[in-house]
Amino acid sequence: MYRFKPIFQYSIFVLIGFLLVLFVALVPGFGNLRNLLGMLAQAAVTSVAAYGLAIIMIGGEIDLSFAGSFPLLAYIFARQLSTGSEFFIAIATILVLGFVIGLINAATVVYMRVPSFLATAVMMFLLTGLYFAISGGHTIYIKGYYGFLFGFWGPIPKITLLLLILTVVLHMLTEHTQWGVVLKAIGENPEYAFRIGVNVSSVKLIAFALGGVLFSVAALIAAIRLSSATGTLGSQVLLPVMASAFMSTVVGSGKPNIWGALVASYLLQVIACGFGTLGLPFWATPMAQGLLLLFLVALANVGEKRGIGQVSLG
Amino acid sequence: MALVKVRYGAILSVALFILVFALLCIYGRGFFTAENLVRSLLIPASMSAVIACGMTLVMIGGGIDLSMGATAGLGALAGAALGTKVVSSIAAAMFSGMFLGSLNGFFIALMGINPFIVTLTTSFVAKGLQFLVSLQKAQSTALLWSLPMDRIGSSASFQIGTSLFVVIFLYVFIGKTKYGRYVKAIGENSEVAIYSGIPVRFYSWMTYVIGSVLAGLSGVMLTSYEGLVRVGSGDNFLLDAFLLPLLGKAVFGRLSIGGTVFAALFLAMIVNGLYILGLPPSWVNAMKGVLLFGMVVVSQVGRR
Numbered sequence: 001m002y003r004f005k006p007i008f009q010y011s012i013f014v015l016i017g018f019l020l021v022l023f024v025a026l027v028p029g030f031g032n033l034r035n036l037l038g039m040l041a042q043a044a045v046t047s048v049a050a051y052g053l054a055i056i057m058i059g060g061e062i063d064l065s066f067a068g069s070f071p072l073l074a075y076i077f078a079r080q081l082s083t084g085s086e087f088f089i090a091i092a093t094i095l096v097l098g099f100v101i102g103l104i105n106a107a108t109v110v111y112m113r114v115p116s117f118l119a120t121a122v123m124m125f126l127l128t129g130l131y132f133a134i135s136g137g138h139t140i141y142i143k144g145y146y147g148f149l150f151g152f153w154g155p156i157p158k159i160t161l162l163l164l165i166l167t168v169v170l171h172m173l174t175e176h177t178q179w180g181v182v183l184k185a186i187g188e189n190p191e192y193a194f195r196i197g198v199n200v201s202s203v204k205l206i207a208f209a210l211g212g213v214l215f216s217v218a219a220l221i222a223a224i225r226l227s228s229a230t231g232t233l234g235s236q237v238l239l240p241v242m243a244s245a246f247m248s249t250v251v252g253s254g255k256p257n258i259w260g261a262l263v264a265s266y267l268l269q270v271i272a273c274g275f276g277t278l279g280l281p282f283w284a285t286p287m288a289q290g291l292l293l294l295f296l297v298a299l300a301n302v303g304e305k306r307g308i309g310q311v312s313l314g
Numbered sequence: 315m316a317l318v319k320v321r322y323g324a325i326l327s328v329a330l331f332i333l334v335f336a337l338l339c340i341y342g343r344g345f346f347t348a349e350n351l352v353r354s355l356l357i358p359a360s361m362s363a364v365i366a367c368g369m370t371l372v373m374i375g376g377g378i379d380l381s382m383g384a385t386a387g388l389g390a391l392a393g394a395a396l397g398t399k400v401v402s403s404i405a406a407a408m409f410s411g412m413f414l415g416s417l418n419g420f421f422i423a424l425m426g427i428n429p430f431i432v433t434l435t436t437s438f439v440a441k442g443l444q445f446l447v448s449l450q451k452a453q454s455t456a457l458l459w460s461l462p463m464d465r466i467g468s469s470a471s472f473q474i475g476t477s478l479f480v481v482i483f484l485y486v487f488i489g490k491t492k493y494g495r496y497v498k499a500i501g502e503n504s505e506v507a508i509y510s511g512i513p514v515r516f517y518s519w520m521t522y523v524i525g526s527v528l529a530g531l532s533g534v535m536l537t538s539y540e541g542l543v544r545v546g547s548g549d550n551f552l553l554d555a556f557l558l559p560l561l562g563k564a565v566f567g568r569l570s571i572g573g574t575v576f577a578a579l580f581l582a583m584i585v586n587g588l589y590i591l592g593l594p595p596s597w598v599n600a601m602k603g604v605l606l607f608g609m610v611v612v613s614q615v616g617r618r
Contacts, residue, residue, distance in 0.1 A: 126603025
């Protein structure tokens with residue numbers, strides 16, 4: 001079976017190709033470039049947040065706080081715009097806040113040694129609570145910024161291009177810089193990394209801070225895309241983002257990676273978009289997403305050493 | 315190696331619990347009344363304790379189940395849609411939980427796939443099934459419970475009794491039977507467990523089945539108390555299920571039913587206390603988060 005492993009490993013691309021062909025055949029207009037790139041634009045929120053999570057996962061930790069920072073940051077962004085702040089000042093505020101949240105996560109996980117699952121899940125609680133406290137659950141609508149990200153440069157949506165640039169940059173950062181390699185080493189074995197003189201704490205600190213910034217960027221995109229900031233944003237993104245980040249391990253090397261996260265979130269978007277335009281019942285989309293992902297994971301696992309699946313919760 | 319490890323975190327946390335309870339008794343008007351303690355403290359605690367104890371079992375076996383929130387919702391919807399009597403509702407909920415649990419267990423224990431990935435994807439499936447059940451039954455995303463179930467759901471003895479039964483059952487199962495020891499062994503070191511002749515795959519599978527059955531049950535408990543089941547009713551339970559065992563572990567040093575129940579009581583007490591002290595409702599969640607954060611940090615005192 002090992003001989004065929006590479007084939008199964010890349011089955012996600014086969015599946016995406018198959019689905020695209022299927023939908024192009026069934027849905028008129030599905031196959032034009034505008035729609036294919038548009039789906040990438042719609043996947044931007046999930047992808048960017050999944051990048052943040054993937055980077056933290058490369059370092060062997062996890063960060064669930066994004067489900068709390070999403071509604072909070074989107075709300076602060078929307079409120080700043082509605083009270084007449086400068087657009088770029090609002091963006092800068094959000095990025096700084098995301099950075100600070102990342103630093104707090106890092107402080108509890110790295111320096112106080114709270115297991116990252118627990119620390120960041122509690123952080124998610126705290127941030128969601130803060131959101132309800134300062135907003136009272138009200139939705140704020142923002143107008144006039146949709147074109148800023150989702151407008152077109154020629155045939156290409158701006159956000160698609162920006163997303164691809166970000167993907168390349170983060171890919172280079174995690175795969176081809178010293179910091180990225182060290183981060184991987186920490187994820188593999190923090191004890192050894194420490195023994196050979198790596199400053200584990202500071203590398204992880206940067207990973208959490210970078211993750212926090214990426215979450216805030218994703219929250220920003222979500223707010224602009226929905227033209228509003230609502231409280232359900234967090235619970236809406238929690239599962240897709242985690243699924244994309246974890247599915248990235250199925251693509252390629254078996255470790256979390258940036259490209260894998262992009263491919264996985266694109267797959268989720270293709271299924272949602274295709275099933276939506278086919279006019280299938282409402283329940284079919286999540287069901288198809290779940291079953292296809294499960295199928296993919298099972299395929300990618302062909303020829304693996306078969307223990308039982310276990311996780312370590314720190 | 316130190317033979318006796320003093321867990322300052324555990325002592326501090328228990329002291330904190332008693333301190334908060336005492337302060338609430340003194341300053342919270344109407345806190346120390348039977349009505350309040352049962353309705354606003356024990357009932358919410360027992361709902362989340364059931365699902366969290368299921369998760370504790372899964373975690374002790376070295377796994378995790380992120381589909382529990384969706385499973386709870388599915389169980390509640392299946393119970394409301396299929397059952398007209400109390401017994402048939404609860405049975406439908408537990409069977410739908412069993413179905414999802416055995417699906418999870420199949421992929422995790424028999425095929426050896428990472429539990430995170432499997433349970434994330436099955437939570438999508440469960441979400442789809444929720445819509446399916448609800449739309450088939452009533453053309454809407456919310457169902458009403460049948461009258462007998464509604465009546466029994468709002469009784470305190472049903473809620474607390476079920477929860478007590480589950481807690482005692484799991485406590486005995488994990489702590490006092492050899493099967494519980496098997497599960498612990500698998501969680502500690504699955505390789506060694508295999509060489510000790512433990513049927514690792516079966517017991518690992520079983521933890522997911524029991525966990526999901528309990529998730530379905532807790533979905534019934536929550537929604538029958540409210541009288542209405544919506545699609546996504548159980549989603550908020552995922553956090554409880556995930557957080558409480560880990561809180562218990564942070565406090566007592568290892569995963570245990572006792573620790574989980576302690577965490578459930580503590581959380582319910584904090585929420586109840588904040589309401590009674592007159593905090594605006596929108597601030598309660600934020601304060602809860604801050605207190606949890608403090609508790610997690612405090613519980614790490616003296617570790618390493």
